[in-house]
Amino acid sequence: MKQNNINIYLTLDYELFLLKPGNNIDFSLINPTFDLVRILNKYQYKAIFFVDAGYLFALNKYKEKYAKLENDYTKILTQLKYLESQGHEIGLHVHPHWEDCYYNGLEWKVNLKRFKLFDFNKEEAHSIFFKYYNFLQFHFQNKIISYRAGGWCLEPFSMVKDAMKEAGIFIDSTVVPGAFYKSKTHSYDYRKFPQKDYWRFSEDPSMINEDGFFIEIPCSPHKLSQFYYWEKLINKIFHKFQHRPNGEAIKPSFFGMIKKLMFKTADAISIDANKSNYLLDSFKLKEKLGHQYFCIIGHPKCFTSETYKNIDDFIVYTINRGHLFNTFSKSIFK
Ligand SMILES: [Zn+2]
Numbered sequence: 001m002k003q004n005n006i007n008i009y010l011t012l013d014y015e016l017f018l019l020k021p022g023n024n025i026d027f028s029l030i031n032p033t034f035d036l037v038r039i040l041n042k043y044q045y046k047a048i049f050f051v052d053a054g055y056l057f058a059l060n061k062y063k064e065k066y067a068k069l070e071n072d073y074t075k076i077l078t079q080l081k082y083l084e085s086q087g088h089e090i091g092l093h094v095h096p097h098w099e100d101c102y103y104n105g106l107e108w109k110v111n112l113k114r115f116k117l118f119d120f121n122k123e124e125a126h127s128i129f130f131k132y133y134n135f136l137q138f139h140f141q142n143k144i145i146s147y148r149a150g151g152w153c154l155e156p157f158s159m160v161k162d163a164m165k166e167a168g169i170f171i172d173s174t175v176v177p178g179a180f181y182k183s184k185t186h187s188y189d190y191r192k193f194p195q196k197d198y199w200r201f202s203e204d205p206s207m208i209n210e211d212g213f214f215i216e217i218p219c220s221p222h223k224l225s226q227f228y229y230w231e232k233l234i235n236k237i238f239h240k241f242q243h244r245p246n247g248e249a250i251k252p253s254f255f256g257m258i259k260k261l262m263f264k265t266a267d268a269i270s271i272d273a274n275k276s277n278y279l280l281d282s283f284k285l286k287e288k289l290g291h292q293y294f295c296i297i298g299h300p301k302c303f304t305s306e307t308y309k310n311i312d313d314f315i316v317y318t319i320n321r322g323h324l325f326n327t328f329s330k331s332i333f334k
Pocket of ligand 1: 015149151
């Protein structure tokens with residue numbers, strides 16, 4: 001029996017986010033990205049990098065004044081241009097909280113009051129999206145065709161629909177089918193979204209429309225058991241969390257964590273830290289169920305030694321089974 005070949009997308013959110021004072025971009029962004037790419041290069045595999053364009057924009061704004069930021073800016077752009085020259089794909093990632101952040105000469109002062117585009121009015125959201133898109137696109141040869149909303153907060157899609165169309169960005173890869181979360185910063189509910197590998201839509205990403213302009217390529221979901229979060233919590237309490245990632249994400253809210261400790265919750269399949277331990281098993285399950293597309297996420301700031309080992313093992317498994325790492329631009333969506 002011929003098995004079906006799965007298109008695998010490895011998507012990385014290339015972002016700084018909350019940098020701890022004393023930390024630096026080599027440690028939390030540049031080096032982990034190179035470490036990953038070294039592994040991909042062994043197999044000639046390509047990834048998709050969703051670049052936090054607001055961060056780049058903010059660096060550009062302050063770089064004349066601060067030599068350190070000038071240096072960060074140059075390093076990041078050099079790396080990204082190298083990635084593009086190697087056949088990796090650049091996508092747009094929007095974290096609009098950069099609108100309210102500033103650099104005080106020592107560190108970024110982060111304000112998360114307006115964390116998602118919905119925290120702005122529609123005109124502001126449109127202009128932020130376009131400003132970031134133009135700034136990012138300016139530096140790259142290939143047309144940017146894909147978008148991922150910051151913090152998974154895509155809704156309501158009407159906030160970005162026109163801007164995406166105008167920019168010619170027709171792929172969204174934000175949705176995690178089945179996931180939902182609400183906190184002071186975040187808000188999304190993907191419980192009623194199609195449980196498909198990809199679909200077309202026009203106005204509302206939760207509604208399939210075969211003639212729609214947009215394509216949703218969701219982050220492949222799996223259900224992590226409560227035990228994963230209990231283990232994480234216990235390790236934290238006993239300071240045994242040895243593979244500490246290099247960067248920081250927003251901590252889940254108290255109720256968010258309680259929910260994860262009590263119920264099986266849908267989560268995006270990821271190569272971040274110890275989440276990467278579930279990658280291969282999750283893939284094997286999708287393989288068994290006959291899926292054709294598999295979209296993995298990751299954040300260089302959250303890579304650990306587990307990440308590199310697990311992604312290498314994963315690639316070897318997929319090669320032996322005849323599956324293929326792909327980019328969005330090289331894919332054909334019927
Ligand atoms: Zn992000």
